[in-house]
Amino acid sequence: MIKLLECRGVSKRFGALMAVRNFSFSLLTGEILGLIGPNGSGKTTLFNLIAGVYVPDEGEILFKEKSITRLPPHKICRGGIAKTSQITMPFSGLTVYENILVAALYGQNLPWREARAEAERVLTLVELDKHRGELAGKIPVALRRRLELGRALATGAEVLLLDEVMAGLTPGEIEEALILLLKVKKQATLILVEHVMRAVMGISERVLVIHHGEKIAEGTPAQVAENPEVIQAYLGKRYA
Amino acid sequence: MIRRLYLLGILIIGLLIFLPLLGLEGYRLRLITLIFMWVALAGCWNLMSGFTGYIDFGPVAYFGVGAYCTSLLMIKLSLPFFLSVILAGVACAGLSIVIGLATLRLQGAYFAIATFAAAEALKQIILEGDRILGVDFFGGSHGLTLPPPPSGLFFYYAMFFFMGMVVSLNAIVPRTKFGYGLRAIREAELAAELSGVPTLRLKVRAYMMSSGLIGCLGGVEAYWLTYIIPDDVFNVMRTIQMVIMTLLGGMGTVFGPVIGASFLTLVAEFLGARFVYDYLIFVGIVIVVVILLRPQGILGKKV
Numbered sequence: 001m002i003k004l005l006e007c008r009g010v011s012k013r014f015g016a017l018m019a020v021r022n023f024s025f026s027l028l029t030g031e032i033l034g035l036i037g038p039n040g041s042g043k044t045t046l047f048n049l050i051a052g053v054y055v056p057d058e059g060e061i062l063f064k065e066k067s068i069t070r071l072p073p074h075k076i077c078r079g080g081i082a083k084t085s086q087i088t089m090p091f092s093g094l095t096v097y098e099n100i101l102v103a104a105l106y107g108q109n110l111p112w113r114e115a116r117a118e119a120e121r122v123l124t125l126v127e128l129d130k131h132r133g134e135l136a137g138k139i140p141v142a143l144r145r146r147l148e149l150g151r152a153l154a155t156g157a158e159v160l161l162l163d164e165v166m167a168g169l170t171p172g173e174i175e176e177a178l179i180l181l182l183k184v185k186k187q188a189t190l191i192l193v194e195h196v197m198r199a200v201m202g203i204s205e206r207v208l209v210i211h212h213g214e215k216i217a218e219g220t221p222a223q224v225a226e227n228p229e230v231i232q233a234y235l236g237k238r239y240a
Numbered sequence: 241m242i243r244r245l246y247l248l249g250i251l252i253i254g255l256l257i258f259l260p261l262l263g264l265e266g267y268r269l270r271l272i273t274l275i276f277m278w279v280a281l282a283g284c285w286n287l288m289s290g291f292t293g294y295i296d297f298g299p300v301a302y303f304g305v306g307a308y309c310t311s312l313l314m315i316k317l318s319l320p321f322f323l324s325v326i327l328a329g330v331a332c333a334g335l336s337i338v339i340g341l342a343t344l345r346l347q348g349a350y351f352a353i354a355t356f357a358a359a360e361a362l363k364q365i366i367l368e369g370d371r372i373l374g375v376d377f378f379g380g381s382h383g384l385t386l387p388p389p390p391s392g393l394f395f396y397y398a399m400f401f402f403m404g405m406v407v408s409l410n411a412i413v414p415r416t417k418f419g420y421g422l423r424a425i426r427e428a429e430l431a432a433e434l435s436g437v438p439t440l441r442l443k444v445r446a447y448m449m450s451s452g453l454i455g456c457l458g459g460v461e462a463y464w465l466t467y468i469i470p471d472d473v474f475n476v477m478r479t480i481q482m483v484i485m486t487l488l489g490g491m492g493t494v495f496g497p498v499i500g501a502s503f504l505t506l507v508a509e510f511l512g513a514r515f516v517y518d519y520l521i522f523v524g525i526v527i528v529v530v531i532l533l534r535p536q537g538i539l540g541k542k543v
Contacts, residue, residue, distance in 0.1 A: 051434060077436040085434075091427035094420075102424045105417050107436035112417070155436050 003065070004029045004189055005050070005081070005159055010059035012049055019045040021213040022059070027159065032181075032190045034204030034221070036197075038233055042213040043193045044086060047161045051083040052076040063159070077107055082157035084148040086164045092137025096128050099136045099147055100154045107155025118154060126150040126180065142173045146180070153184065160188045166196045174199055201225065209233070256400060260393050269392050273464075275505045276399035280457055281478070282485040282497035283406035288450035290492040291419065292443055293426035294344065298355030299454050299482055301339075301362045302332040304474035306455025307462035308366060311384045312377075314463070325459035332455025333448045340447040344440060347429075356479075363474035383469030386462060395464045402457055409449070411494045422446055426492070488530055490537030499538050
């Protein structure tokens, strides 16, 4: 297995707050990596560092063994890493189809004809065909999350950083989302940030636990769930 | 329906081309030329601000620079008019890259303030440049006088040409890849960047297109009026008119600026003829009424 993505001692500080501290991990091609941690532990910041939204204060981020540390987000996206956001950011005034088309046009730099075909393929994959003509700002949350995923997929990314794709969904919708993620897995390597434990523990092959910006545990879902430090971070000292 | 609209469009274009041959002249010819200019200017503003959502509050900078470039090229180098106008447009596009790279990193009101400041600064440079450098170049507050212009008909067609170009761009751009990129920026800039859209580059490109064309229009107007002063060609009222005309007609639509500019120019003209001193009060009332009834503009889609 090759290291597809690697973080080496990455740190990010916001004023006095150390949001991510000396964080290292690597991602292997084809796996699903779960990233969990209590609220405010630095998960989203870490994603933003990888996607280029923030530049790390220290450390290096490598994609296919090349540094992407200081690249702007659109270059990182074109290189092959796409991120969905916790708070969905649809292009509200564009239709669902056009949202995905933009990602195909720019993310993969495809000519029109191929971009259209790619948008169709993704639209079918994330099961948004029926809603293609609707304005993205007017569809319900569950569909918006799928649209975020579709947009990320349409950029042709090899690594998808999925920030809480299941937040705010009903149990039935979570089930559908899990099935969708397993389909997506065939195309890309996934890192999931998720609060829905059942989902993240069920689907991830490996889990990282982050707390106060530091990595406190790493391993299979079962190993991590047993780890006293993890239990302490989530539930407090009494339960550890 | 679409077919009929096309037909109507061709009919209007044909009518506008042949109108002067049917005996349109004098005041009416001038008025229609003026409408062409404002439609073109509002359309230029729409190309940038309507599509990207970045409210440019300093387009007049390029109008003024274009007017001065054209005038100086014609006076000092005796270049022909059309060449001067095109060179002025190129100069404005170049200048807009410099200003755009600096200001387009700002968002919301900050961008508006920065562009407004840039326009005022340029006006001061041209006003005071001569005195500070001790030369006689820009003519300071006395302005510049151009060579005698051809007939009004010449400007009718010149403005018509630029208006046609701007309106066509407004119609074509949103269907291109470039246009989709701009609309994505308008709707959610960070998401656009994360989807691979090179946001800064596209914004600068849109700004260049808009500014270059505004510069050309400034050049045409300078020759039309034959006399320019900084207080007129850099007048902030011109910026405000471009903004209001576009908002009135519908921002981000193809024909919004056309309707808004025609409407406002005509209203101001007719009311101005009847109520010489206080017509602006009535123009204000008209704008308020339109905004109350259709906040998204006359042609704008309801969101």
